[in-house]
Amino acid sequence: MRESTASPLRKRKSWARWTIHLFPIPALILYGMFVLYPILAALSYSFFEWKGMARGNFIGFKNFVTLFTTEPYGSLFWNAFKHNVLYFILQMIVMNGLAFFLAFIIYQKIKGAEFFKAAFFLPRLLSVIVVGFLWKLILNPNFGTLNVILEKLGLETLQKAWLGDPKTALIAIILVNCWFGLGFGVLIFLAGFQGIPSELVEAAKLDGAKGFTLLRTIYLPLMVPSIMIMGILTFIQSFEAFELVYAMQGSMGEPYYSTDTLAVFFYRLAFGSSTASGATAIGLGSALATVLFLFILICTTLFLRFANKKDVQM
Template identity: 40%
Template sequence: MPSLKKKPYIAFIFPGFIVYTLFMIIPLFAAVYYSFFKWSGIGPKTFIGLENYRNLFTDARLSGIFWNALGNNFTFVLSVLCIIMPVQLFIAYWLDIKIIGYKFHRTIIFLPYIISSTIVGFLTMLVFNPNIGIINTVLKKLGFESRLSAWFGDPQKAFPLLIVVIAWQGIAAGMFIFLANLKGISKNLIEASFIDGANRFQRFRYIILPCLEPALINNIILGTIWGLTQFDIPFVVGGPQGGIDNSIDFMNLFFYRFSFGGSYYGETSMGFGATISIVLFFIILIITVIQLYILTRKFNHSDKR
C-alpha cells in the first residue's frame, strides 16, 4: 500500500471511492444478481436463470412494451442531438456576443433549470389541462374553439409536447457548457479574424466551431444519457403507464411499473425490474463508448489535418 505522504491524493479520492462503491458498484452487481431470479422484493427468491431476459425480448406482451419504450427514448435522443443541442449552441453564441439585454435573457433561460422537474410537470398539466388549462382557455377567449385539444390526452400530440416541455426546462444545462467553452476561446484569435476580413458566419464556422470540441463531445454524450434516462416529467405528465396508448412511455417508466407497480402479469417483480435496468445500463454504456471512440477519433483527425 503506497504511503499517504508519497501519494496524498489517495486521501482525497478514498471517501468518494467508498461512496461510489456503496451507491453505484454494489447496486449494479446486486441488480445483475437479482435479474436471474423471480422475486417480488419480499420473501424467497426463485432462481430462473435467463428467463427474465428471454421474456423481455421474446414475450409477446413484454417485448412490445420494451421496444415501444426504447423507441421513445431513442426518438427523444435524436430530438436532443438534432434540435435541442443546435438551439443550445445558438443561444450560447447569442449570449456570448452580448446582444442587447443578454443578462436578462440568460437569467430567463436559466430559471426553469433550477425548478424541480416534478413542479415543471405539475405546471405543464395545469397549462395543458383540457378543461381548466391556460392554453384551451386562451383559445376559447380568442374564438378558436376548433383548435381546442386534449393535448397530452392525444397520443399524436403528447410526445412532441413533452419534448418541448423537457427542452424548456433542461436547455440551460448544455447551453452553459457551450457558453463556458466560448468564454475560453482566445480573444486574439477572434480579433485576427476581424482583421483578415472574415464575416460572422465564417468566423463561427472556421474558428469558433472547431474550438468548441470539448463542449460538443460533452453535450453529445450527456444529451444521449439525458435522453435515455428520462423519468420525472414523463411520470408526472403521463403517469406510470406512459400516457395514452403508451405514447410517452420511457424505459425508466417501464422499469418503475414492473418493479413497483405490479405489472409483471399482475404482480410486482424486482427480478424483472433488475433485468430492465441492466439492459438499459448496457445500452447506455455501449452507445457512450461508441460515441467517445467516434468523436475523439474524428476531432483528433481534424486537429492533425
C-alpha cells in the same frame, strides 16, 4: 546529528504521503454503497426467479429472454425504446440547437446578457416534479393557459387535449423537457464560445470572414468539444427519462403507452402493475435495468472514443 534529524523528517514526509491516499476512502465507500452495489445487485437479481419480494431459484437468462420474446413485455420494451430514441433526437435538434443559437447571441455581448443567462437557467433551479405539474396545468384542455391563449388569438382550431392525444402527448413532454434543460445547454455552449481565442476570430475577420462563413469556419470546428459534451449528456438523460413523464402522465405512460419510456417501464416491472406478474416482476425489472445500463454504457463509450478521435484530428 544530521542523520538523526533527517530520519524523523523523512518518516513524517512518508506518513504525510500515505495519509493523502486515505482521503478518497470515504468517497469510495459511499460510491460503492450507492452506485456499485445497486448495479451489481440488479445484475444478480436478473438471474433469479422471484416470488413477491422473496428470491427463488437461479434461472440464468430466462428473465432476459422473457423481456424480449414474451408478450406484452417485448412489444412494450420496443415501444418504450422507440420513445427514448425520439426523446434524444428532438432534444438534440430543439434543445441543443436553440441553446447553441442563444449562447452565440449572448456571446456577442448584447445588452442584458447577464439577465438572459439567469433567465434561461432559472427553470433548471425548479424541481422536475414541480415543472411537470406546472406544465400539466398549462396544457390542461379545459382551463390550461395554452388553450386559453389560442382561443384569445382566434386559433380555436389549434386547441387540443395535448396530453390526452397519443399523437401529441410525448412531443409535448419532450418540449417541456427542452424548456427545462435549455439554460444548462446555454451555459455549456457559452463557456465553449468564451474559450475560443479572440486572436483567431480577429484574424478571420481581417481575412474577410463574417456571418455564416465565420460561424462555419471558426466557431463550429472549435465548438466540437462542447457539442460532444452536450450530445453525451443529452443521450444519457434521454434514455434515463422518468421524473417528468411520471409527473405529467403517471407510471402507465398514458394515453395507451404513448409516452412510455424504458425507465417508466422499469418502474412498472419492478414495483408491480397489470403488465407484470408478482412472481417475475423484480427479475424482469432487474433484467431491463441491466439492459438499459449496458446500452447506455456501450453507446457512451463509443461516443467518447469518437469524440477523442475528433479532438486528435483537430
